[in-house]
Amino acid sequence: MTTLTQGVRAPLVMSLHDGDRSMVDLLGGKGANLAEMTRLGLPVPHGFVITTEACRSYLVDGKEPAELQELVLERLRELVIEAGRGFGDSNDPLLVSVRSGARFSMPGMMETILNVGLTDATLPGLVVRGGERFAWDCYRRLTQMYGRTVLGVEADLFDDALSRAREAHGVADDSGLDAATLQALTAEFRRILVEHSGEDLPQDPHEQLVRSIRSVFESWNGDRARLYRRHEGISDDLGTAVNIIEMVYGNTGTDSGSGVCFTRNPATGAPGAYGDYLPNAQGEDVVNGSRVTLSLDDLARLQPTVHAELLRHLETLERHYTDVCDVEFTVEDAHLWILQTRVGKRSPAAAFRIAVDLVDAGYIDMDEALVRVDGGQLQSLLHPQFAPGGTSDIVATGLAASPGAAVGELVFSSGTAVIVAAQGRKVVLARPETSPDDLAGMLVAEAVITSRGGLTSHAAVVARGLGRACVTGLRDLEIDVRERRIVLLNGLFLAEGDVVSVDGSTGEVCRGRRDVRPSPVAAALQATTVLEAPATEDPMAEAVVRLLAHADLCRHLGVRANAETLADAKAAKAFGAQGIGLARTEHMLLGDRRELVEKVVTDSGRKEALAKIEELTRHDFLEILQEMDGLPVVVRLLDPPLHEFLPDLVDLSTRVAVIEERGQHDTGLEHLLAVVRRWHEVNPMLGLRGVRLLAVVPELLDAQVRALADALAELLSRQLNPRLEIMVPLVSDEEELKQARTRIEAALAEVSARRGISLSVPIGVMIELPRAALTSGDLARSADFFSFGTNDLTQTTWGISRDDAETSFLGLYRQQGLLSFDPFDTLDERGVGRLMHISCEEGRRARPGLGLGLCGEHGGDPASVRFCADLGLDYVSCSPPRVPVARLEAGRAAVLAERVDAGSDTR
Numbered sequence: 004m005t006t007l008t009q010g011v012r013a014p015l016v017m018s019l020h021d022g023d024r025s026m027v028d029l030l031g032g033k034g035a036n037l038a039e040m041t042r043l044g045l046p047v048p049h050g051f052v053i054t055t056e057a058c059r060s061y062l063v064d065g066k067e068p069a070e071l072q073e074l075v076l077e078r079l080r081e082l083v084i085e086a087g088r089g090f091g092d093s094n095d096p097l098l099v100s101v102r103s104g105a106r107f108s109m110p111g112m113m114e115t116i117l118n119v120g121l122t123d124a125t126l127p128g129l130v131v132r133g134g135e136r137f138a139w140d141c142y143r144r145l146t147q148m149y150g151r152t153v154l155g156v157e158a159d160l161f162d163d164a165l166s167r168a169r170e171a172h173g174v175a176d177d178s179g180l181d182a183a184t185l186q187a188l189t190a191e192f193r194r195i196l197v198e199h200s201g202e203d204l205p206q207d208p209h210e211q212l213v214r215s216i217r218s219v220f221e222s223w224n225g226d227r228a229r230l231y232r233r234h235e236g237i238s239d240d241l242g243t244a245v246n247i248i249e250m251v252y253g254n255t256g257t258d259s260g261s262g263v264c265f266t267r268n269p270a271t272g273a274p275g276a277y278g279d280y281l282p283n284a285q286g287e288d289v290v291n292g293s294r295v296t297l298s299l300d301d302l303a304r305l306q307p308t309v310h311a312e313l314l315r316h317l318e319t320l321e322r323h324y325t326d327v328c329d330v331e332f333t334v335e336d337a338h339l340w341i342l343q344t345r346v347g348k349r350s351p352a353a354a355f356r357i358a359v360d361l362v363d364a365g366y367i368d369m370d371e372a373l374v375r376v377d378g379g380q381l382q383s384l385l386h387p388q389f390a391p392g393g394t395s396d397i398v399a400t401g402l403a404a405s406p407g408a409a410v411g412e413l414v415f416s417s418g419t420a421v422i423v424a425a426q427g428r429k430v431v432l433a434r435p436e437t438s439p440d441d442l443a444g445m446l447v448a449e450a451v452i453t454s455r456g457g458l459t460s461h462a463a464v465v466a467r468g469l470g471r472a473c474v475t476g477l478r479d480l481e482i483d484v485r486e487r488r489i490v491l492l493n494g495l496f497l498a499e500g501d502v503v504s505v506d507g508s509t510g511e512v513c514r515g516r517r518d519v520r521p522s523p524v525a526a527a528l529q530a531t532t533v534l535e536a537p538a539t540e541d542p543m544a545e546a547v548v549r550l551l552a553h554a555d556l557c558r559h560l561g562v563r564a565n566a567e568t569l570a571d572a573k574a575a576k577a578f579g580a581q582g583i584g585l586a587r588t589e590h591m592l593l594g595d596r597r598e599l600v601e602k603v604v605t606d607s608g609r610k611e612a613l614a615k616i617e618e619l620t621r622h623d624f625l626e627i628l629q630e631m632d633g634l635p636v637v638v639r640l641l642d643p644p645l646h647e648f649l650p651d652l653v654d655l656s657t658r659v660a661v662i663e664e665r666g667q668h669d670t671g672l673e674h675l676l677a678v679v680r681r682w683h684e685v686n687p688m689l690g691l692r693g694v695r696l697l698a699v700v701p702e703l704l705d706a707q708v709r710a711l712a713d714a715l716a717e718l719l720s721r722q723l724n725p726r727l728e729i730m731v732p733l734v735s736d737e738e739e740l741k742q743a744r745t746r747i748e749a750a751l752a753e754v755s756a757r758r759g760i761s762l763s764v765p766i767g768v769m770i771e772l773p774r775a776a777l778t779s780g781d782l783a784r785s786a787d788f789f790s791f792g793t794n795d796l797t798q799t800t801w802g803i804s805r806d807d808a809e810t811s812f813l814g815l816y817r818q819q820g821l822l823s824f825d826p827f828d829t830l831d832e833r834g835v836g837r838l839m840h841i842s843c844e845e846g847r848r849a850r851p852g853l854g855l856g857l858c859g860e861h862g863g864d865p866a867s868v869r870f871c872a873d874l875g876l877d878y879v880s881c882s883p884p885r886v887p888v889a890r891l892e893a894g895r896a897a898v899l900a901e902r903v904d905a906g907s908d909t910r
Contacts, residue, residue, distance in 0.1 A: 103246075117287070260302075265347045399479050410431075565860075734768045790856045861879075
């Protein structure tokens with residue numbers, strides 16, 4: 004159990020007056036922020052919070068703590084006094100909302116019940132307060148939410164009844180239904196409850212409250228909540244708080260309404276309040292997309308005094324929280340209430356701009372700004388965008404809810420999205436409006452489009468958090484889920500499987516496939532050298548450049564690139580790489596050069612083939628070393644399995660069999676088949692490759708090293724500063740490395756003597772086998788540096804093939820919760836990371852100056868970069884486009900480490 008001090012149990016219930024935002028673990032995000040706003044003097048309704056301690060106890064024991072109900076009643080009596088209304092009072096009833104509130108924001112993933120306490124007996128008092136239509140609107144809402152949440156009645160049953168009522172009265176949304184219709188709907192809803200759950204809405208207000216609280220506890224372990232937590236990396240054992248708050252009403256008439264807003268634009272980061280407002284509505288109407296929202300400018304026109312007060316409160320909140328705030332509010336008969344605030348979710352583009360703007364406003368410093376963005380957000384900004392024009396037609400335009408460009412096949416359900424995406428096809432999820440139940444489909448979709456909803460709807464908020472392109476409010480079309488098609492204004496339609504292009508930055512949805520172009524961020528980064536002033540007028544791109552420059556000043560971890568062509572080397576430098584951490588020589592010998600290795604191995608023209616390999620290698624690295632002059636270039640000797648250079652055994656056998664069947668012979672082909680059979684391996688990935696091949700065919704090593712040495716000598720003779728390093732792959736034993744090193748040094752000495760120049764080249768080893776990691780103390784005696792090849796180290800540690808596992812069982816493992824991450828995307832810290840820790844420790848103990856790097860693709864994964872920084876590596880190396888991500892995360896890691904050392908909050 005959570006304790007405040009040793010031996011003292013944390014409180015189960017707390018008043019808003021007794022808390023503040025520092026108590027987020029106990030009060031949850033919503034409760035802590037309500038308490039903080041109460042402390043600030045903002046107009047917050049009265050209320051109290053059932054803490055996460057109570058929820059955790061309920062989840063463990065299957066029942067509430069024995070004293071919980073009495074504590075709730077005690078706080079409820081205090082709330083009655085504060086509100087001046089009676090809970091269950093037939094003359095002036097107090098109604099409450101029962102809302103979840105976890106430690107971390109989980110928008111829409113858990114339950115809320117409004118208007119709790121409303122019964123047949125208390126309804127007349129509510130009529131006196133706001134009129135018959137208002138009272139029956141509240142009653143049908145309670146019946147609907149209680150039935151779905153507490154009694155488990157299918158939501159579609161209520162939605163269908165509402166749709167029939169709207170159609171019968173010819174109104175577009177629920178606000179057009181009169182009191183008599185709402186009264187009839189409430190009666191129909193209650194019949195649905197009895198028919199499908201066996202019980203009616205309880206007429207005891209306290210029973211409603213107790214069961215609503217219990218349903219919120221249980222929603223913590225609902226399917227969608229568990230899926231969301233798994234995706235966001237939120238622990239399952241935190242539990243949720245439950246907020247019991249006095250109801251205030253946005254549906255009492257034209258001078259009332261509800262809204263959701265941000266202190267800055269959450270899609271672009273532009274300054275200024277931004278959001279949606281609905282007159283004569285409760286809060287759920289704003290976010291569920293059932294009605295067309297107005298803007299805050301409309302609120303200013305309708306109720307200027309309320310609008311001005313709202314802006315003052317938004318300014319107070321942003322200054323106090325030193326961050327963009329997401330705020331829910333209600334206007335009740337021209338009186339403003341602030342119902343909730345939290346640090347606002349924002350698009351990746353907005354995250355960078357907001358962070359830098361807050362620095363310029365004096366709210367935070369650059370270290371804090373750097374911590375508030377991350378490599379995952381930056382990675383999404385580096386993706387291509389749609390090029391102007393193109394052949395596709397714009398079929399609809401809606402609200403640009405989450406920026407980005409995406410192309411995919413239309414699907415109309417979350418389940419279909421998951422199935423189609425699992426087949427390797429890209430999908431665009433189309434829904435009239437999304438709900439938390441659509442999360443699985445949104446996770447796999449390239450983009451989400453909805454015909455309803457605004458910029459703060461469920462689809463918009465979740466898509467921004469996931470980094471998905473999203474367009475909402477596409478009102479000039481009908482998304483027909485039943486027929487699985489989109490019906491356009493001109494009578495044409497788009498069917499499931501049709502390809503569409505979605506531009507979340509402009510709100511456009513296009514038929515067909517649009518061309519794409521690099522993002523402005525990528526262009527800005529490539530036009531700006533490290534630590535240089537911003538080279539762009541785009542505020543978002545400028546913010547990225549500034550934060551990357553600060554990250555470069557902070558970080559201790561070097562960032563290099565994996566590159567083996569001149570174009571790669573140029574791209575690496577353009578993205579700010581500090582050298583090449585992995586140049587894979589086999590990439591230069593594939594394609595039309597593959598037969599050269601085949602000739603060496605099969606001993607057919609070996610001498611000529613070796614000479615050609617040496618010539619080509621010298622030429623390639625002359626260009627690369629010259630381009631990277633002054634920066635280190637780590638060249639890995641030939642590594643891949645032998646079968647990649649030899650003809651396919653089955654194909655070759657078939658060709659020989661066909662010839663023999665004709666009574667003919669091909670001596671050369673038969674000889675080749677015999678050689679391939681001799682070299683054939685059942686598991687070539689664990690066979691004759693790397694240092695093993697170089698030991699069996701040492702002439703390959705000699706040719707490669709002589710070529711590298713010649714290129715090095717040539718550039719030195721031109722007074723340049725090439726920094727070549729040579730790496731030996733797939734070593735599992737010190738004797739292998741010692742033999743290879745001896746051969747390398749001999750080849751270097753041969754070229755030094757021939758060119759009359761002294762060549763000094765560091766020689767290192769690639770740690771990609773568990774045995775190498777576990778015997779690193781021995782290997783360090785013969786190595787100047789280690790470079791962790793985490794792609795193979797992950798495969799050999801886990802005993803699985805990336806190529807096979809990711810298309811077979813890894814996805815299923817993640818769905819079933821057997822794995823919380825893909826170990827080929829994010830470094831496995833407990834297994835592979837443990838081997839790396841042992842290797843670093845033993846290697847540097849044997850050789851204190853040992854260089855340490857990582858050159859697997861994990862070098863561009865944000866979480867893996869942070870691990871490498873904490874491990875004390877000298878550098879990571881990744882593909883050129885991911886270099887900015889690694890730079891940013893290395894800087895963030897340094898700032899966070901300093902905060903840990905200083906005992907500061909690491910957010």
